[in-house]
Every structure is written in C-alpha cells, then in structure tokens.
Amino acid sequence: MLPEMAAELTDTALMLRYCGGDMSAFETLYARHRGPLFRFVLRQLNNPQLTEDVFQEIWAKVIRSRAQYRPTAKFTTYLYSIARNSVIDQYRKADRAADVSVPQDGDMPEPEATTDDPLQTAHQAELGATLTAALQALPQEQLEAFLLKEESGLSLEEIGSVTGVSRETVKSRLRYALNKLRTCLPTPAEIRMDD
C-alpha cells in the first residue's frame, strides 16, 4: 500500500490492514498516534524513562492483541483504553508520590522554541512550567479527562467509554479541571503587567 493511500484510511482500516499483514499500515497508524499518546502518558507519570517503558508496552499490547482486534469502536478509543490501563498499572505498582516523581530539571524534554522573540519564548516557557505544575496538582481522574480531551481528540462520550464513566461525569471532571487550571494560570492582566 502506498503511503498516500494509507494516509487517507481511517485508523480502524489501517489496523485491519495491519492485522492482515500490511506493515506500512501500522507505520501510518503509529505515526498518527505516537505523539499524543506519548504525551498522554508523560503528563500523568511525569517520568520520561518510565513513560518510554509504558509507551512501548502499550504498543506491544496493540501488536500482540491484533488477532483479537474487532472494529467495534474507534481505534483511538481502543488505543487509549490500553494506555489508561497501563498507566493505572504503574500507579498500582508503586505509590505515585514515591515512584512517580515530579520531573526535575533535565528530566523533561527541553521545550522547543516556537518563536524568535526571546521575551515571548521566555513567557511561553514560564507559562508551560506553570501549566505543567497545575496539571500535576490535578486529581488523577480530572487530569485523565483533561488529557484525553486535549491529546486524543475523543468526544465526551468516547472519553466516558475509555474511563468507564458517563458523559456527565466526564463533563463534570473536565469542568473541575479547567477551573483549577485557570486559577493557576496568570490572568491576561497579570501578563500585561509582567510585560
């Protein structure tokens, strides 16, 4: 299959093609989800090394269970359900406070500069650090709902399907998460004063 053709196929179609022996379909599928999935795990575990292990384990599960894969739901739902279970396993293996440490300087990947303006770059870095700290302060359920919303692009119903709760519960968790994050972020007035 040509890469151009693979790019037009849905995730489910790509997964089915991979189940049928098409390696290029898997490469396309992996390219689509590698970044968001990695961040979904990293933002929860806050440990790059552990994140790499869990990330690899998630894809290993996808690969191993391809024979049992049935396109009853979106592939994204399937993928993030596996990811969520893997993260929960990590929580169970070790106490989060003890083993999943808050990243120290140098642990997290260096943020890429998105602008040539040093002030703006500094501001974004500061904003990123503030938001990261705010995310870490969120309860696990709210963080999970927020990350699923931002990284996977799933709908509220699909997030509920992944996390095993109703749509209203997801909506409620998201509202709480956003309120908490907002209190942590500087207001536009504060930003202007800083400038």
Place this chain on the structure above:
Amino acid sequence: MDKHDDISKAYNQMDKPEPGKHLDSAILRAARDELQKAKKDQRSDFWQQWLRPLSTVAALGVCLVVVLQVMNNAPVAPGVEKLAGESAATESADLATVRRPAASTVDEIVVNTRRQAEALQEAPMAAAPSFADELVVVTARKADPDPIMNTEPAENALTAWNDGTRPAPEVWLAGIEAWVGDMDQNIIDQELAKLQRAYPDFMAQDADRILMYENLPTDETAPAGSLDMKTMLMELPEDTDVIASAWAWAAGINQLDEDGDEKRADAEAEKYLRIYPDPAP
C-alpha cells in the same frame, strides 16, 4: 467554552514532547517481527492440521500398493519353476500358448509345490503340462485337502479342460468315478474318452479299474426295474434306440467273455464297435 478554549490554547502552546527515534524503531521492529512470526505460525498451523491426515493417507497408499504388488506379482515356487522348465519341451504347441495361471496365495503355492513334487515321481505326468495340475490343486484345496477323493476336482478339471488346461489323471478319474450313478452316462463317457486321449498310458495301467464300475447294479443287488448290464446287452435288439454307455457295454462284454460265452461276447463287441468306434476300451 471560552474558559476551555483559553486553557486548551495555553496547553497547546506548551512544548510537545515526543518519543525518541530509538523508541520508534523498537516499536516498528516489534510490529514487523510479529507479522513474520504470525506467518510462520500459519505455516506451522497448516502442517499441524494436515500432517496426521496426510500421513495416514500416505501409509494407506503404501499398504495398498504393496498388497497390489504382491497379488499381481506373486513369486512362483522353485519346484514349479523347475517343472515348468522341464515340461516346456514336451508341451504341445496348443497348450504352449496357454498362459500360466498365477497362484493367489502362499498356501496355494505350497500346495502346488507339493503336488508338483508328487507329479514328478509319476511317469505319465511328465507329458502333461505342469500348470494344469497346479490349477486343479488350487481349486481343489478350497473344497477338500485331498483332491483325489473329492468329486469337485473333476468338475473343475472338466472346466479346466474346456479352458484349454489339463488336470492330473488321478484327479480327473476320481471325479469321473464319483459321477457314476448320478451323472448322465454320456457325459461320463465323454470325460473318459477325453481322459484317455490325454493320458493313454495312464488309462492302460488303470484299465481294469476303469472298466470294473463297481458301483453299477448287478443281478443280485440291483433293485427291481434298475439296469442290469448283462440282460440289457443280451436283450437289446439291434435296432433299438436305447443303447448302453460305452463303458457299461464294454464291461458287460468283458463279463460275457469271462463267463465263457465268447460267441455272444463277440456279437456284442461287433455291435459295440459300430456304436462306439472310437475309443475302444
């Protein structure tokens, strides 16, 4: 939603860490290996599924081929081969073209060999084609281990004669003798004539036995209305349609001769020769 948009925008402005290339290559390699392993498993599953039935079919096929090979190319016993070689020179041209029948079982080959060994000790058999005796013994074995005393060999011998083969004289004669009293006399006479043509020396040796016909009714033992050969011979008018069988008639003539009635014996012999010019017992 404004609140959500603000946070979402801020989140998306954060750095976006991604997995390293070593992680990408490891995962893609694992996916590729899994596909290759699956292909191997498929091949393995195929053989696991079909190995047993294919083995069974192959084994049955080999057994069938071996059985057919044994049945079609059964080895001939050494004695039979030897006799066949010796008798080949004396076979008639007609019989030489007859194909040797194949023995079907090991038991038959053993019986054939024994019979051939016995036949080699008998001078009259030397002139007979070797395979004729083999055929008779083979068919006789199914009914009775002693073909001489059994009536079936003669019937088989007759059939064999009609097929162009020739049975042993003892077997042939035993069957004919067993027919006396039960079978049509004409058939018996025909068989005796054929036997004599086939084995003239044997018939000369056993002429007395052949002509005695001990089981024929006599004056003393015959029930009322049964055939008495002497009365029949003497009272039969010359123009009668009812005639005695060749052997019964000849026996009656011999009896007259033994009784000293040579004149009547000669007269009967003359009539006999008119009716049965060939063969004369």
